[in-house]
Amino acid sequence: MNTPDSTHTHFWWERAGLEYREGLLFFEGKPIDALVKRFGTPTFAYSAPRIESNIERLKRALSQTCLDAKLFYAMKANRFAPILSQMAGRGLCGIDACSPEEVMLASSCGFPEEAISYTATAVSNQDLERLLPFKGLHINCDAISTLRRLGKRDPGRAIGLRINPAMGVGYGENELLHYSGDATTKFGIYEEQFDEALAVAADYHLTITTLHLHTGCGYLNTQLPVWEKILLQAKDFAKKIPSLTALNLGGGLGVPHTQNDLPLDLNRWAEVIQRVFGDTRLTLQVEPGDYIVKDAGLLLLTANTVETRQSTRFVGVNAGFNIAIEPAIYALPFEPVVACLRPGKKEPVTVCGNINEALDIFIKSHPLPPILEEDTIALINAGAYASSMSSNHCMRGTFREILIR
Ligand SMILES: Cc1ncc(COP(=O)(O)O)c(C=O)c1O
Numbered sequence: 215m216n217t218p219d220s221t222h223t224h225f226w227w228e229r230a231g232l233e234y235r236e237g238l239l240f241f242e243g244k245p246i247d248a249l250v251k252r253f254g255t256p257t258f259a260y261s262a263p264r265i266e267s268n269i270e271r272l273k274r275a276l277s278q279t280c281l282d283a284k285l286f287y288a289m290k291a292n293r294f295a296p297i298l299s300q301m302a303g304r305g306l307c308g309i310d311a312c313s314p315e316e317v318m319l320a321s322s323c324g325f326p327e328e329a330i331s332y333t334a335t336a337v338s339n340q341d342l343e344r345l346l347p348f349k350g351l352h353i354n355c356d357a358i359s360t361l362r363r364l365g366k367r368d369p370g371r372a373i374g375l376r377i378n379p380a381m382g383v384g385y386g387e388n389e390l391l392h393y394s395g396d397a398t399t400k401f402g403i404y405e406e407q408f409d410e411a412l413a414v415a416a417d418y419h420l421t422i423t424t425l426h427l428h429t430g431c432g433y434l435n436t437q438l439p440v441w442e443k444i445l446l447q448a449k450d451f452a453k454k455i456p457s458l459t460a461l462n463l464g465g466g467l468g469v470p471h472t473q474n475d476l477p478l479d480l481n482r483w484a485e486v487i488q489r490v491f492g493d494t495r496l497t498l499q500v501e502p503g504d505y506i507v508k509d510a511g512l513l514l515l516t517a518n519t520v521e522t523r524q525s526t527r528f529v530g531v532n533a534g535f536n537i538a539i540e541p542a543i544y545a546l547p548f549e550p551v552v553a554c555l556r557p558g559k560k561e562p563v564t565v566c567g568n569i570n571e572a573l574d575i576f577i578k579s580h581p582l583p584p585i586l587e588e589d590t591i592a593l594i595n596a597g598a599y600a601s602s603m604s605s606n607h608c609m610r611g612t613f614r615e616i617l618i619r
Contacts, residue, residue, distance in 0.1 A: 218237025232264075238555075239552070239553045256513060256612075268510065269307055272467075279491075279498065286462075286501040317330055331352045333353075337356075353374065357403070358407060358410060375403060377427050378404045379444050383466060394430070425460075432466065435479050438483065442490065445490040462501065466502070467483070468505070469505060503599070508599075534571075535573060536606070537600060556589075564579060
């Protein structure tokens, strides 16, 4: 048997808590192979310390603005109850929820109603009726229809309005990750509807306390100039609402996906907010999902089929796009890494899953050290929008989740 290669130079994604030691991958001080022996594969492993340090880093950045700030975690990114309980128990942040079930789960994990902000789309009457018993819940409305139906049921309530500034940002040039922009989207109230929305709110004596926007996912430094333009646009909306006390800038902060990506510079990000809103007295709210949990998660898999077809070296693993869907639907690169660095030349491999669909490919032609069948592979950046978006397609939806503290 080959012994691990301990002579490697560092990979771009290595950090304290996720690194090779003597050629073996460690996650929060634990060898990956030991985790796999105990829990098997496929298993999502999440790092509690990383989640906490991501939150602390964000809070530090927010404290550089002169505005009071509140952080809500977008639980749609990952609703693993031990993660939510850790956040609630340690009072790390509030919750951004987008369905009544999410509100109930957050509540059952220990978040007080007042710490939950609700922003959803296509809100039904049944949704509203399930939400209204949560008296302390803050609801942002993303359509005039929602305003009207909420107003009928609970006139006089304090609410938020989600706007659509008709500009978006996302990872790279990826339009699939834009929630507003050139194409008309379902999210939020456009400028031309805004006066009507204010009038409907007034009809029902709804007090608009919060302006909300979320314009896309995964933005990094290159996108900050566009993001600043979006904030300027939002400021024009804000000026029209005298009762406004808070501004919710949504989520969307990205993490590096490849070695060509630089981490988001949170100082620059906070400077943008300060430049645009520093002269207001609004409370600032942000509700990131990706930034908090994505790089805190690994998906541990077993290579089961290593074979060259024509000139492509395929590595088949024991899970598919149904439990880690972002590469397939958003074309987001998901890097696989090996648990054991075998000595030898790197060669390009195509890592694919066990689902009978042509799009079931995690990455194409990606250089990896030698891999043998039964080796463990970890997909990095698997902490967000993977387990939470999983399906049982092909009846292969089974996986485990562990939170490493
Ligand atoms: C309204 C809203 N807020 C926050 C988020 C979290 O986004 P991200 O995980 O990119 O930070 C989303 C994601 O879709 C969203 O729709």
